[in-house]
Amino acid sequence: MAQEKSIEVKVGILILVSLGILAAFVLIMGGLSFEKTYTVYVDFDNPGGMQSGAPVRIAGVKVGKVSDLAFMGGKIDPKTNRRTLVRAKLAIEQRVRESIHEDADFYVTTQGVLGEQFLAIEPGSPLKPVLPDNSVVKGIDPPRLDLFLAKAYELLDTTITGIRNNRELISDIATNTAGLLKNLNGVLSDNKERINRTVANLESLTAEANTLTVHARTQYVDNPKIARTIDNVDKISTDLRKDSEPMLKDAREALANLNRASKVVGGEEEQAKLKKALEDVAQLAARANATAADAQAIVTHIKKGNGTVGALVMDEAIYDDVQEMVRDLKHNPWKFLWRE
Numbered sequence: 001m002a003q004e005k006s007i008e009v010k011v012g013i014l015i016l017v018s019l020g021i022l023a024a025f026v027l028i029m030g031g032l033s034f035e036k037t038y039t040v041y042v043d044f045d046n047p048g049g050m051q052s053g054a055p056v057r058i059a060g061v062k063v064g065k066v067s068d069l070a071f072m073g074g075k076i077d078p079k080t081n082r083r084t085l086v087r088a089k090l091a092i093e094q095r096v097r098e099s100i101h102e103d104a105d106f107y108v109t110t111q112g113v114l115g116e117q118f119l120a121i122e123p124g125s126p127l128k129p130v131l132p133d134n135s136v137v138k139g140i141d142p143p144r145l146d147l148f149l150a151k152a153y154e155l156l157d158t159t160i161t162g163i164r165n166n167r168e169l170i171s172d173i174a175t176n177t178a179g180l181l182k183n184l185n186g187v188l189s190d191n192k193e194r195i196n197r198t199v200a201n202l203e204s205l206t207a208e209a210n211t212l213t214v215h216a217r218t219q220y221v222d223n224p225k226i227a228r229t230i231d232n233v234d235k236i237s238t239d240l241r242k243d244s245e246p247m248l249k250d251a252r253e254a255l256a257n258l259n260r261a262s263k264v265v266g267g268e269e270e271q272a273k274l275k276k277a278l279e280d281v282a283q284l285a286a287r288a289n290a291t292a293a294d295a296q297a298i299v300t301h302i303k304k305g306n307g308t309v310g311a312l313v314m315d316e317a318i319y320d321d322v323q324e325m326v327r328d329l330k331h332n333p334w335k336f337l338w339r340e
Contacts, residue, residue, distance in 0.1 A: 037091040041136040048142040064092035101128040107140035
């Protein structure tokens with residue numbers, strides 16, 4: 001009897017140990033953790049193949065799991081004011097809470113090429129505040145390889161269909177293009193020497209144009225004689241205008257004084273004489289103004305190189321010829337009286 005009880009006890013202990021080993025195995029394989037967690041919600045347009053229970057990792061270390069995936073129906077969420085299709089609920093361990101900041105990135109990736117999908121977190125900048133509990137953030141969708149392959153297949157199928165339906169047209173285009181290139185090659189080959197000469201002539205013409213520009217600037221723009229002449233003419237016209245303005249002012253004052261005197265002193269005869277004197281003064285002022293305007297017009301005419309004086313001032317060749325003629329007359333004054 002005692003032996004039978006001993007066997008039953010041993011069998012019971014074996015069963016209990018087996019159950020304990022099985023529970024530990026389930027806990028280890030299920031990734032059960034007794035760490036305290038806090039919640040973060042991540043919105044996706046398409047989280048790919050990520051499923052509820054997928055691990056959450058930071059730098060490859062598991063720090064939580066995806067506790068729930070909810071389909072939001074694509075409605076506008078009043079909390080975030082954006083359209084949401086899928087919302088993932090993350091249970092993240094409290095021990096890493098201080099490492100996850102408001103600018104953290106949440107994205108879906110895989111372990112290797114064919115490994116399981118998990119949600120990875122890039123913690124963000126330490127200068128930003130810590131992400132609070134129950135925050136709702138926007139996640140980064142995984143690359144849609146299936147969508148890319150579907151669109152690439154559709155594009156390839158459309159391209160093949162178009163080529164198949166337009167074989168003759170494509171063949172004609174290829175033939176015509178080949179003929180055009182062949183004719184163009186022949187034209188270039190037959191006119192190779194002419195093209196080379198044209199290019200050489202263009203280079204020579206460019207060099208001559210540059211030289212002409214340099215000479216023209218040296219002779220007619222940067223020539224100190226022309227600059228001195230123009231400065232002298234400007235100075236004379238400025239002085240003339242300065243002198244005419246005080247004269248006009250004095251004439252106006254004299255005219256005003258005469259007007260006042262004519263109203264008070266003298267009879268009709270004296271007033272007639274004063275009136276005539278005022279008219280003479282007015283004519284004198286008008287003539288002074290006309291003289292100043294004519295002088296300014298003459299200066300402008302000379303600056304433009306118009307007329308004999310303008311040509312003499314602005315044209316260096318004429319100036320040199322006149323100077324040479326005066327020098328010759330100084331040395332040979334008899335030429336005034338004698339002509340061959």
